[in-house]
Amino acid sequence: MYINILIVLFVIIYFILAWRKLEWAVLLMIAALPSYLIRFNVGAPMTLLEAMILISFFVWLITKTNLKLFLQGKYGLKEYKENRQKREKYPWRWEIIALLLISWGAIAVAGFTNGALGIWKAYFFEPILVFILILNLFKDKKGIEKIILALAVSAFAVSVLAIYQKLTGNLISNPLWAAAETRRVVSFFGYPNAVGLYLGPISMILLGWIMKEFSNFQFFPQRGQVIFKQFSIDKFLILKIAFAAFTILVSLLSIFFAKSEGALVGLAAAFFIFGILVNKKIRWATIASAIIIGGTILAYAPARTLVLDKVQLHDLSGQIRRQQWKETWKMLNDGRLLFGAGLDNYQKTIKPYHQEGIFVYDFHDPDFHAKLVASDELKKKVWQPTEIYMYPHNILLNFWSELGLVGMLLFVWVIAKYFCLGIKNQELRIKNYINLGLLCAMVVIIVHGLVDVPYFKNDLAVMFWTMLAMISLIKLNREKNV
Numbered sequence: 001m002y003i004n005i006l007i008v009l010f011v012i013i014y015f016i017l018a019w020r021k022l023e024w025a026v027l028l029m030i031a032a033l034p035s036y037l038i039r040f041n042v043g044a045p046m047t048l049l050e051a052m053i054l055i056s057f058f059v060w061l062i063t064k065t066n067l068k069l070f071l072q073g074k075y076g077l078k079e080y081k082e083n084r085q086k087r088e089k090y091p092w093r094w095e096i097i098a099l100l101l102i103s104w105g106a107i108a109v110a111g112f113t114n115g116a117l118g119i120w121k122a123y124f125f126e127p128i129l130v131f132i133l134i135l136n137l138f139k140d141k142k143g144i145e146k147i148i149l150a151l152a153v154s155a156f157a158v159s160v161l162a163i164y165q166k167l168t169g170n171l172i173s174n175p176l177w178a179a180a181e182t183r184r185v186v187s188f189f190g191y192p193n194a195v196g197l198y199l200g201p202i203s204m205i206l207l208g209w210i211m212k213e214f215s216n217f218q219f220f221p222q223r224g225q226v227i228f229k230q231f232s233i234d235k236f237l238i239l240k241i242a243f244a245a246f247t248i249l250v251s252l253l254s255i256f257f258a259k260s261e262g263a264l265v266g267l268a269a270a271f272f273i274f275g276i277l278v279n280k281k282i283r284w285a286t287i288a289s290a291i292i293i294g295g296t297i298l299a300y301a302p303a304r305t306l307v308l309d310k311v312q313l314h315d316l317s318g319q320i321r322r323q324q325w326k327e328t329w330k331m332l333n334d335g336r337l338l339f340g341a342g343l344d345n346y347q348k349t350i351k352p353y354h355q356e357g358i359f360v361y362d363f364h365d366p367d368f369h370a371k372l373v374a375s376d377e378l379k380k381k382v383w384q385p386t387e388i389y390m391y392p393h394n395i396l397l398n399f400w401s402e403l404g405l406v407g408m409l410l411f412v413w414v415i416a417k418y419f420c421l422g423i424k425n426q427e428l429r430i431k432n433y434i435n436l437g438l439l440c441a442m443v444v445i446i447v448h449g450l451v452d453v454p455y456f457k458n459d460l461a462v463m464f465w466t467m468l469a470m471i472s473l474i475k476l477n478r479e480k481n482v
Helices: 002-020 022-031 033-037 048-063 067-071 077-086 093-110 114-137 141-168 193-214 237-258 261-278 280-299 301-311 316-333 346-353 368-374 376-382 395-428 433-449 458-480
Strands: 039-041 045-047 217-220 225-228 357-359 383-385
Touching (some): 002 022, 022 033, 022 048, 022 114, 022 141, 033 045, 033 048, 033 458, 045 048, 093 114, 114 458, 141 193, 141 433, 141 458, 193 237, 193 458, 261 280, 261 433, 316 383, 368 376, 376 383, 395 433, 433 458
Antiparallel strands (some): 039 045, 217 225, 357 383
16 A cells, blocks of 8 residues: 555656656666566556656657647648658667567467567567657767766666675575575565676676776876866766776676676676777786686686586586577477567467476586486486476577567667677777777677576666667767767
């Protein structure tokens, strides 16, 4: 009862904020991406994040577009034709149209269920609305930086709760994850890997912003002074840099405490690429560090074995993933290669192909298979029950099973185009550190996505389209020489 009252009050206050300061409202929404966990019902299930998105878009539509003039009778067909010639074309417009059509088709494949409609609304329609809002409200460099700081606030809040959970064990519902010996933090989310999926990309975006701001400093050793290259810098810049740097630190600690191995590997790859591309001095330091770390791993047998097991997916989680992918491929290959399973229909469709458990192999024992066949006791010992997950836990199979082959290829195209835009931005402005951070954030998503689900979650879908909007704004500003 009280929760519903608080939600209503928040929605009213948010609407007033959006009406008076729409930009602030959108920044609050970005900072509060995990608010999708607060759910309520208004005739249909809804989350607090969805409410903020819809309110923001509605206010923008009737106050910041020509719809306002149309409703007042001041905007007709003539004005529409004149403005259409002057209007800039939306980046990703054809991809957005294709995605909406393909995803609507995936609803049909699933049988127009309520679950499929909800997934379409939360993972495709509403994130695209956020993309449109960002492109229209945050057109200059300062706008991009405001979005980055909003993400920093969000990451900081998620990380603080995660570290509190690590220190106390409180607010972790799973007893295994709460136990001191096997503790894995979950922050606001329901499972540990969600911490890495959320904080990994934001960490790289923040690193790019910090490097960009540091480029405004110049150090003179002979004078023992640090001065600004430009004197018009925000007087709170040092504080903002310190906050962003501290947020990266606590984010990395949170990912480590969550034991999100996919995120850690993704970040390692992203940090390497960032170090290679950022400048010559850091490039050589990055190469030297990679050689030292790689040499140490190769020389130290236990570390080498651990890394090889992880890379070859020979550990427990790796073997479970391989079984998931095997089952998913069987399902797709059984007449569903083109259309997939449909939105929110994977768990139902995969059931006939699901194996209730696997024998966890010891790949270091060449005779393990023979021992397993001969020993019932060993079979019981290494038997691992497996559940049916919501998605296949692989970025390609996730999209393939939900959207079909064409939908999967569309997302491959979107990600490839994202990198092409980023590379063009980087080539023309060598010190575009924010752009480099965005490129490396996508590297985290792809690498982690090889073994997880980096898109099909409310906050992650919005973050994905926020990143697309930011790199598009950099492109548009580059073309205008802003």
